[in-house]
Structure formats: structure tokens, C-alpha cells
Amino acid sequence: MGEQKLKTVPVLPWMRSPVDVNLFEECPLHLLPCLDSRLKVALQNMGISSLFPVQVAVWQEAIGPGAFERDLCIKSPTGSGKTLAYALPIVQMLSTRAVKCLRALVVLPTRDLAFQVKEVFAAIAPAVGLSVGLAVGQSSIADEISELINRPKLEAGICYDPEDLSPELQSSVDILVATPGRLMDHINNTKGFTLEHLCYLVVDETDRMLREAYQSWLPTMLQLTRSNDESFYPRALDVIPSTFNSLKTIRRFGVERGFKGKPSPRLVKMVLSATLTQDPSKLVQLDLHHPLFLTTGQKRYQFPEKLESYKLICESKLKPMYLVALLQNLGGEKCIVFTSSVESTHRLCTLLNFFDDLQIKIMEYSGLQRQSVRSKTLKAFREGDIQVLVSSDAMTRGMDVEGVRNVINYDMPAYIKTYIHRAGRTARAGQTGRCFTLLNEDGVRRFTKLLQKADNKSCPVYSIPSSSVESLRSIYTSALEKLKERVGLETSRKHKIGFKSSRARKENERNHHSKK
Incomplete structure (x- = not known):
């Protein structure tokens, strides 16, 4: 070799x-x-x-x-x-x-x-x-x-130069x-x-x-x-009359940007x-x-100190069932579920909410939503009104939500940096946390190589009893049918909106040409 x-x-x-x-x-x-x-x-x-x-x-x-x-x-x-x-x-x-x-x-x-x-x-x-x-x-x-x-506002009783009014x-x-x-x-x-x-x-x-x-x-x-070559002190005070307010002085001569006595550092x-x-x-x-x-240390990539990583092996077609079984196992703990795209986030969240009697409040959080909607969702998640947030990578960078006990990679990240930033939503500020990654048999080897880039060799398999998964099969079949129906309605609505927009644009063009 x-x-x-x-x-x-x-x-x-x-x-x-x-x-x-x-x-x-x-x-x-x-x-x-x-x-x-x-x-x-x-x-x-x-x-x-x-x-x-x-x-x-x-x-x-x-x-x-x-x-x-x-x-x-x-x-x-x-x-x-x-x-x-x-x-x-x-x-x-x-x-x-x-x-x-x-x-x-x-x-x-x-x-x-x-x-x-x-x-x-x-x-x-x-x-x-x-x-x-x-x-x-x-x-x-x-x-x-x-x-x-x-x-x-100009101060009363002060004489100003007309140029300064x-x-x-x-x-x-x-x-x-x-x-x-x-x-x-x-x-x-x-x-x-x-x-x-x-x-x-x-x-x-x-x-x-x-x-x-x-x-x-x-x-x-x-x-x-x-x-700036100009410094504020002392030249500004030599030139500006004492009757001028400080704001005028600052505007005309600039502010000393210094510390330790240096005028323009x-x-x-x-x-x-x-x-x-x-x-x-x-x-x-x-x-x-x-x-x-x-x-912190010499490693290029580092995980939070008290993070535990697990892999959950499942069949690709049954992945939503394994996810639901995992969420049930976690007993309502605050979780973030990451997907590979905003479209996947929307569809997965919609599907999960079609599982009857789940007794877990699940919402989506992605770049498809307006900022006001995202802010409202995040507030509810922080306050515990939502237990599970299904998210695109919009939340991977820096977001800090207290009490997130678990991160779940529904879709395996393509890069170690993405994994680190996703996993970093838990085990923050010295707290413990877990990161689960759902994988099919073919994905295990790629995932192992991914973690090796961060010198992480400890990622045991997390087992879920097959009976817990199988008990969800009929509910999953029903949820899938409801998802197909919902996707069809949303697609039809988008086509109608697109058609109306196109028709309005053409009408505007005709009106514009007729005025000419």
C-alpha cells in the first residue's frame, strides 16, 4: 500500500x-x-x-x-x-x-x-x-x-453663521x-x-x-x-468659538478615534x-x-465539550417514521431538526404535523418565511410553546436558544463545518447536549469520514426498538396521503399566482405601448 x-x-x-x-x-x-x-x-x-x-x-x-x-x-x-x-x-x-x-x-x-x-x-x-x-x-x-x-435642533439665543443653519x-x-x-x-x-x-x-x-x-x-x-489625518484635539478647540455646541465641533473636525493618548490610531x-x-x-x-x-486547543475543528454524537441507522423510505419514533423517545425535550433545504424543511414539517396524536408542537423555520414569522416562531420556541423546530441551515450559525437538548440531522450535512455549526445549537455554555444523525446503510461510511475530519471517533449507534417504528406505519401512510394532497394544492396555488402575475405584466406592457 x-x-x-x-x-x-x-x-x-x-x-x-x-x-x-x-x-x-x-x-x-x-x-x-x-x-x-x-x-x-x-x-x-x-x-x-x-x-x-x-x-x-x-x-x-x-x-x-x-x-x-x-x-x-x-x-x-x-x-x-x-x-x-x-x-x-x-x-x-x-x-x-x-x-x-x-x-x-x-x-x-x-x-x-x-x-x-x-x-x-x-x-x-x-x-x-x-x-x-x-x-x-x-x-x-x-x-x-x-x-x-x-x-x-438649533439652540435658542446662540448666533450662528448663515452657512451653518x-x-x-x-x-x-x-x-x-x-x-x-x-x-x-x-x-x-x-x-x-x-x-x-x-x-x-x-x-x-x-x-x-x-x-x-x-x-x-x-x-x-x-x-x-x-x-483621518485631522485630529480633534487641540486644533478644533483653537478654531471653534466656545459658543458652538459639541455636535457642531464633532461634525466639522471629526472625533478623536483614539485610546492611550493617540490622536488618530x-x-x-x-x-x-x-x-x-x-x-x-x-x-x-x-x-x-x-x-x-x-x-481553544490545536484542533482545526472542535465540538462543544459536553456534546454527545449518535448515528441512527434507518431505511431511507421509512426515515420520517424513525424521526417520529426518536422524537417520542426524547419525551418532549426541546429539539431542532435540520434538513438540507428550505423546501425539505417545509415538506417535512407539514408531514410531521399530519401524524395524529403526536402531542408534540412542531413548527418550521426557514428562509422561505417572512422575518416577522421567523421571529414569532423563534420567540415561541424560546418560551417553550414549541418543542420541535424543523429548520434549514438558516439557524446553524450562531443562533442561541436556551434549553435545546437535542439536535437532529434529518439530512446528513455535506461538510464538517455545517455539522459543527448545527451541533453547536446544543451543549452550549457548559450544558450537556446530544446530536443525532439519521443515516441509511450507504451513508454510514461517508458520515464516519466526515467526523474524522474533526478527529471525532466516538459516535455510537442509537437504537430504537423496531416495534416503536412499526406502530407508526398506518399513521405514516395516512400522513403521506395528506402531504400529497397539500403539496398539490400549494403547487396549484403557485401556478395561479404566477399566471395572474404574468397576465398583469402583459397588460401593463400593452397599456404602455398604447400610450406611445
């Missing part, structure tokens, strides 16, 4: 000597150095009494001796607390200077993840007088502009959480929206953000945030992912400054 050729992956020099997050221990809030007392209270109100290792490690490099001298590149398993790891030091740093302008930006790939991150910031930022905005495209851009941009546009938020597409909308179209004062940039789920172009958001944004960047890429050609796009790599 010839020697197997190992695929060598080029690694940047700074990634070869990482800081091992595992060397840090949980730290009670009262022992965390330099923590603002107001933030301590806010964290306690969130039920947080100590910080996880990754949060302590980042705090050390941001607020502690590191003092944000280097950009931070963080790879840590799902559920380890990465969001608070960057939110807390950013809020603390911004609280030291009372200037109202956009100074921190967090960019994420999906609306749902952006909502979640915004909630974390919103729980701590107001405690130190900071405001947080959201730009994700859920509402109209006009509504977002009214939330993000403020027009200050036009309404000033100022940021209403200190921190903005955004998706890249809507961020570009504001950059290109929103008057008063500026990144010139930005101090901190966070790129969450970095590997996905670098894989998709999103209207070239990254090069555009980096170009706009190059350090670089933009500090933090990039994070549970499956952070090592591809130099991708990482170089971030223009990182002397980056420091924080990671």
Missing part, C-alpha cells in the same frame, strides 16, 4: 503561535479587573455571575495588559460565549468618552443572528449611557434612518449591528451616515462573511475607515468564528494589524 498523501494547508505565521483559551479559567465578576461597576450590575441582571474562558481571554487582550494593541482573531466552539466576549470590552471602552457618533460596528451574515447580537449589546450598553442600533432590512430603510440618524445630521447610536447588504445601502444612500469615527469593527461568523461578497462590503468599508478589528478559516488569501482581505490568534 502506497503512502497516503497529506493535504498541506498553508498557515499564516501569526496563526502558528496562538493563545490557548483553555489556559484561562472562569472568572467571577467581582474578580474581573477594571470592570465598570455599572456593567457589573447589568451582567448580574442578565443572570451572569462569571465570565467563560474565551471571555476572560479577550478581556485580558482588550482591557487588560493587551489594551487592544493588536487585532484579535478568535476561534472558539459554538456556545462558548463569543458574543459577550467582544461586546463587553467594546462597551467598556466606548463608555470612557461621552461622544455621540457611530464608533463600533458589528457585521453578521443573517438578520436572525444580528437580532440576537443586538440583544446582547442592548442588555449592557444603556447601563453606561450608550445606544445600540440595528440595520438589517426588516423594516423600510426610511424607518431605519429615523432610528439611526438624528437632526439636532442647514440641519445637521448626527448618528443616534454609538454601536451598530448590521447585515452587510443593508450596511451598504446606508453607506451609499443615507445622508449623515458615516464610518469616519469608527473605532471598533467586529466581523462575526468570519468564514462565511469572507466567502460571500455581499456587494463588496468589506473593501468599501475599510476604504471609508482609513485613519488604526481601526481595531475583531474577527470570530467556531470554524475560522486558515486560508491566507481570505484572511488578508481583513487587513489585520499584527493579529493575535486566540483559540
Whole structure:
């Protein structure tokens, strides 16, 4: 047998000597150095009494001796607390200077993840007088502009230069959480929206953000945030009369983007992912400054510490029956069932709800739904009104739902990264959790190879008594007939809508030509 050729992956020099997050221990809030007392209270109100290792490690490099001298590149398993790891030091740093302008930006790939991150910031930022905005495209851009941009009123009794009587546009938020597409909308179209004062940039789920172009958001944004040659102090105060308000001064001369006494320092960047890429050609796009790599151990792919993985062997034609039997075995525990596509998600959820007397509340969650529907479904799932969520991979990245005990791969993921992000919806924050993958005999070998990429060799078979499966056969046959009928009705409805749209379009074209 010839020697197997190992695929060598080029690694940047700074990634070869990482800081091992595992060397840090949980730290009670009262022992965390330099923590603002107001933030301590806010964290306690969130039920947080100590910080996880990754949060302590980042705090050390941001607020502690590191003092944000280097950009931070963080790879840590799902559920380890990465969001608070960057939110807390950013809020603390911004609280030291009372200037109202956009100074921190967090960019994420999906609306749902952006909502979640915004909630974390919103729980701590107001405690130190900071405001947080959201730009994700859920509402109209006009509504977002009214939330993000403020027009200050002219103060009575002050003499202004006629040139300065036009309404000033100022940021209403200190921190903005955004998706890249809507961020570009504001950059290109929103008057008063500026990144010139930005101090901190966070790129969450970095590997996905670098894989998709999103209207070239990254090069555009980096170009706009190059350090301004103008500094705020002392030249601005020498020129501007004391009667001018601070907003006028900020607008005309810019804000000192500094820390540690430096007038115009670089933009500090933090990039994070549970499956952070090592591809130099991708990482170089971030223009990182002397980056420091924080990671948990030397493995490229890592599972949550208390995750148990199982494979469930079944016949392909009977897979829905095995899934129902598994859900019954789990006794109503909170579960997420992942499929390979939004269409599969819709059909599987519809089928499961045709199983009579299941006594389990099941809903779907996918990109086919409107954002308002997804938000309502997620809220019900968080509150326990729904026990099972059938989802496409819209939920794989970063979503944190407390109490998810089980993840079920109804369709085996094609990539180890997808498996890791799916499995990471459970066993979060030190809790236990299980990940089940339904497989036919032919899929077992491929699945084993998939797990080997993460050095995971422990994935026992989960057995379900054949009697439990067979007892569902008649119900399954009935459910399948109902599904066929439902699919036929939905297909017919789509055809009618498509026909009406086509007819209306042709009518508009005829009217247009007749007017000519």
C-alpha cells in the first residue's frame, strides 16, 4: 500500500503561535479587573455571575495588559460565549468618552443572528449611557434612518453663521449591528451616515462573511475607515468659538478615534468564528494589524465539550417514521431538526404535523418565511410553546436558544463545518447536549469520514426498538396521503399566482405601448 498523501494547508505565521483559551479559567465578576461597576450590575441582571474562558481571554487582550494593541482573531466552539466576549470590552471602552457618533460596528451574515447580537449589546450598553442600533432590512430603510440618524435642533439665543443653519445630521447610536447588504445601502444612500469615527469593527461568523461578497462590503468599508489625518484635539478647540455646541465641533473636525493618548490610531478589528478559516488569501482581505490568534486547543475543528454524537441507522423510505419514533423517545425535550433545504424543511414539517396524536408542537423555520414569522416562531420556541423546530441551515450559525437538548440531522450535512455549526445549537455554555444523525446503510461510511475530519471517533449507534417504528406505519401512510394532497394544492396555488402575475405584466406592457 502506497503512502497516503497529506493535504498541506498553508498557515499564516501569526496563526502558528496562538493563545490557548483553555489556559484561562472562569472568572467571577467581582474578580474581573477594571470592570465598570455599572456593567457589573447589568451582567448580574442578565443572570451572569462569571465570565467563560474565551471571555476572560479577550478581556485580558482588550482591557487588560493587551489594551487592544493588536487585532484579535478568535476561534472558539459554538456556545462558548463569543458574543459577550467582544461586546463587553467594546462597551467598556466606548463608555470612557461621552461622544455621540457611530464608533463600533458589528457585521453578521443573517438578520436572525444580528437580532440576537443586538440583544446582547442592548442588555449592557444603556447601563453606561450608550445606544445600540440595528440595520438589517426588516423594516423600510426610511424607518431605519429615523432610528439611526438624528437632526439636532438649533439652540435658542446662540448666533450662528448663515452657512451653518442647514440641519445637521448626527448618528443616534454609538454601536451598530448590521447585515452587510443593508450596511451598504446606508453607506451609499443615507445622508449623515458615516464610518469616519469608527473605532471598533467586529466581523462575526468570519468564514462565511469572507466567502460571500455581499456587494463588496468589506473593501468599501475599510476604504471609508482609513485613519483621518485631522485630529480633534487641540486644533478644533483653537478654531471653534466656545459658543458652538459639541455636535457642531464633532461634525466639522471629526472625533478623536483614539485610546492611550493617540490622536488618530488604526481601526481595531475583531474577527470570530467556531470554524475560522486558515486560508491566507481570505484572511488578508481583513487587513489585520499584527493579529493575535486566540483559540481553544490545536484542533482545526472542535465540538462543544459536553456534546454527545449518535448515528441512527434507518431505511431511507421509512426515515420520517424513525424521526417520529426518536422524537417520542426524547419525551418532549426541546429539539431542532435540520434538513438540507428550505423546501425539505417545509415538506417535512407539514408531514410531521399530519401524524395524529403526536402531542408534540412542531413548527418550521426557514428562509422561505417572512422575518416577522421567523421571529414569532423563534420567540415561541424560546418560551417553550414549541418543542420541535424543523429548520434549514438558516439557524446553524450562531443562533442561541436556551434549553435545546437535542439536535437532529434529518439530512446528513455535506461538510464538517455545517455539522459543527448545527451541533453547536446544543451543549452550549457548559450544558450537556446530544446530536443525532439519521443515516441509511450507504451513508454510514461517508458520515464516519466526515467526523474524522474533526478527529471525532466516538459516535455510537442509537437504537430504537423496531416495534416503536412499526406502530407508526398506518399513521405514516395516512400522513403521506395528506402531504400529497397539500403539496398539490400549494403547487396549484403557485401556478395561479404566477399566471395572474404574468397576465398583469402583459397588460401593463400593452397599456404602455398604447400610450406611445
